[in-house]
Amino acid sequence: xxxxxxxxxxxxxxxxxxxxxxxxxxxxxxxxxxxxxxxxxxxxxxxxxxxxxxxxxxxxxxxxxxxxxxxxxxxxxxxxxxxxxxxxxxxxxxxxxxxxxxxxxxxxxxxxxxxxxxxxxxxxxxxxxxxxxxxxxxxxxxxxxxxxxxxxxxxxxxxxxxxxxxxxxxxxxxxxxxxxxxxxxxxxxxxxxxxxxxxxxxxxxxxxxxxxxxxxxxxxxxxxxxxxxxxxxxxxxxxxxxxxxxxxxxxxxxxxxxxxxxxxxxxxxxxxxxxxxxxxxxxxxxxxxxxxxxxxxxxxxxxxxxxxxxxxxxxxxxxxxxxxxxx
Amino acid sequence: xxxxxxxxxxxxxxxxxxxxxxxxxxxxxxxxxxxxxxxxxxxxxxxxxxxxxxxxxxxxxxxxxxxxxxxxxxxxxxxxxxxxxxxxxxxxxxxxxxxxxxxxxxxxxxxxxxxxxxxxxxxxxxxxxxxxxxxxxxxxxxxxxxxxxxxxxxxxxxxxxxxxxxxxxxxxxxxxxxxxxxxxxxxxxxxxx
Numbered sequence: 164x165x166x167x168x169x170x171x172x173x174x175x176x177x178x179x180x181x182x183x184x185x186x187x188x189x190x191x192x193x194x195x196x197x198x199x200x201x202x203x204x205x206x207x208x209x210x211x212x213x214x215x216x217x218x219x220x221x222x223x224x225x226x227x228x229x230x231x232x233x234x235x236x237x238x239x240x241x242x243x244x245x246x247x248x249x250x251x252x253x254x255x256x257x258x259x260x261x262x263x264x265x266x267x268x269x270x271x272x273x274x275x276x277x278x279x280x281x282x283x284x285x286x287x288x289x290x291x292x293x294x295x296x297x298x299x300x301x302x303x304x305x306x307x308x309x310x311x312x313x314x315x316x317x318x319x320x321x322x323x324x325x326x327x328x329x330x331x332x333x334x335x336x337x338x339x340x341x342x343x344x345x346x347x348x349x350x351x352x353x354x355x356x357x358x359x360x361x362x363x364x365x366x367x368x369x370x371x372x373x374x375x376x377x378x379x380x381x382x383x384x385x386x387x388x389x390x391x392x393x394x395x396x397x398x399x400x401x402x403x404x405x406x407x408x409x410x411x412x413x414x415x416x417x418x419x420x421x422x423x424x425x426x427x428x429x430x431x432x433x434x435x436x437x438x439x440x441x442x443x444x445x446x447x448x449x450x451x452x453x454x455x456x457x458x459x460x461x462x463x464x465x466x467x468x469x470x471x472x473x474x475x476x477x478x479x480x481x482x483x484x485x486x487x488x489x490x
Numbered sequence: 491x492x493x494x495x496x497x498x499x500x501x502x503x504x505x506x507x508x509x510x511x512x513x514x515x516x517x518x519x520x521x522x523x524x525x526x527x528x529x530x531x532x533x534x535x536x537x538x539x540x541x542x543x544x545x546x547x548x549x550x551x552x553x554x555x556x557x558x559x560x561x562x563x564x565x566x567x568x569x570x571x572x573x574x575x576x577x578x579x580x581x582x583x584x585x586x587x588x589x590x591x592x593x594x595x596x597x598x599x600x601x602x603x604x605x606x607x608x609x610x611x612x613x614x615x616x617x618x619x620x621x622x623x624x625x626x627x628x629x630x631x632x633x634x635x636x637x638x639x640x641x642x643x644x645x646x647x648x649x650x651x652x653x654x655x656x657x658x659x660x661x662x663x664x665x666x667x668x669x670x671x672x673x674x675x676x677x678x679x680x681x682x683x
Binding site for chain 1: 639
């Protein structure tokens with residue numbers, strides 16, 4: 164996925180050794196549990212399929228009852244009961260897989276993450292919603308889900324990483340519509356470079372379309388010298404000088420490169436309260452571990468997980484956040 | 491009122507609105523340049539305030555750079571005393587460029603004085619100084635962006651026509667005069683080695 168920086172290559176080389184020495188020994192105890200959980204998962208999945216067929220059968224009967232609109236009470240009752248049971252079975256199917264994933268993550272992530280530094284993973288914590296709103300990076304939303312949450316220190320910088328999914332549900336008469344606002348990874352790093360105002364980088368034409376009302380009139384558009392950058396992104400700030408202090412010509416180049424590296428046109432960043440929050444859109448489920456249908460010794464899932472972490476942490480190097488001058 | 495009068499009124503009304511819009515645009519751009527120029531001044535003030543501390547410490551250690559230190563001191567005094575407004579903008583820019591060149595030379599010379607490099611007060615002063623220099627560079631970029639916007643309006647028709655009527659003219663950029671000045675002074679470079 165990423166990245167061909169010198170440091171990333173060094174990390175890859177070291178991780179191979181670390182995987183064999185530290186991670187593989189920690190995995191053996193999970194294999195039996197995986198097999199048991201997989202069987203349980205298959206049972207729940209089979210029950211779901213059977214209940215699905217039963218529900219469909221009763222649904223068919225109620226829809227084709229003769230005469231029309233004269234549904235037999237027994238058929239309807241069976242439909243309701245089978246449907247409720249189907250929902251319960253589906254819930255347990257999903258829960259079985261998720262519980263195993265969390266169990267493995269809880270046990271293995273500590274070892275895995277210590278390769279990168281002092282990291283903590285939490286299945287329950289969330290990126291604070293107030294900070295997401297304050298970052299002003301997104302259009303308004305009323306549904307917020309998050310999956311994995313990591314925090315710790317990397318290269319002397321405090322960070323928070325979380326997978327988030329923001330949606331907006333609107334009601335139009337009796338019907339409700341839900342549309343996605345943002346799905347991807349949110350990364351917050353503390354900044355060494357001191358600043359006091361707020362500056363936003365959004366993909367082109369996003370700001371004036373979506374965020375103007377949210378932030379108010381104190382934010383002004385910042386026209387930078389880089390024509391290519393101006394075409395790709397909109398920059399707004401409440402301090403024209405500070406915006407340029409943060410977005411130096413060197414940072415501008417790095418940010419353009421970040422867009423290339425992640426192949427994400429809609430990459431956004433917000434400088435606020437001594438931190439930078441970077442939002443990288445991504446449609447797939449990241450930081451996955453504990454796949455029931457893959458052996459615990461399957462190195463591929465760790466390779467993928469490692470690359471995902473490397474990609475996210477490379478933001479520090481790619482944007483030069485670990486130096487005060489961000490060069 | 492006949493049709494001819496109505497058309498005449500519409501044309502006059504349209505022209506008046508156009509004139510007003512162009513006028514407002516020019517004034518806004520001119521004020522933006524003033525704002526940007528003032529923001530440079532704010533940052534320069536920080537630099538002037540910090541310079542005596544640096545010069546005082548440098549004076550103790552850099553016995554072979556007396557001439558350079560004196561030059562910097564002299565230029566600083568001139569810069570502090572110079573009134574900064576639109577009328578002497580070109581002079582101000584020239585003086586600041588000269589001062590920055592000399593400061594750059596002073597920073598390079600620090601390399602030759604290991605004792606100075608390890609002096610804690612100097613290290614702190616230089617770090618603050620580096621931050622100030624970055625802010626100055628940012629303020630200059632803001633100023634240049636505002637000047638570019640104004641100069642385009644002043645030189646391109648139809649606003650050029652109105653600009654000469656209301657006395658708005660092009661303004662000079664804060665340009666880098668030599669290669670040494672091209673990169674903002676980064677005092678950290680001299681202390682991190």
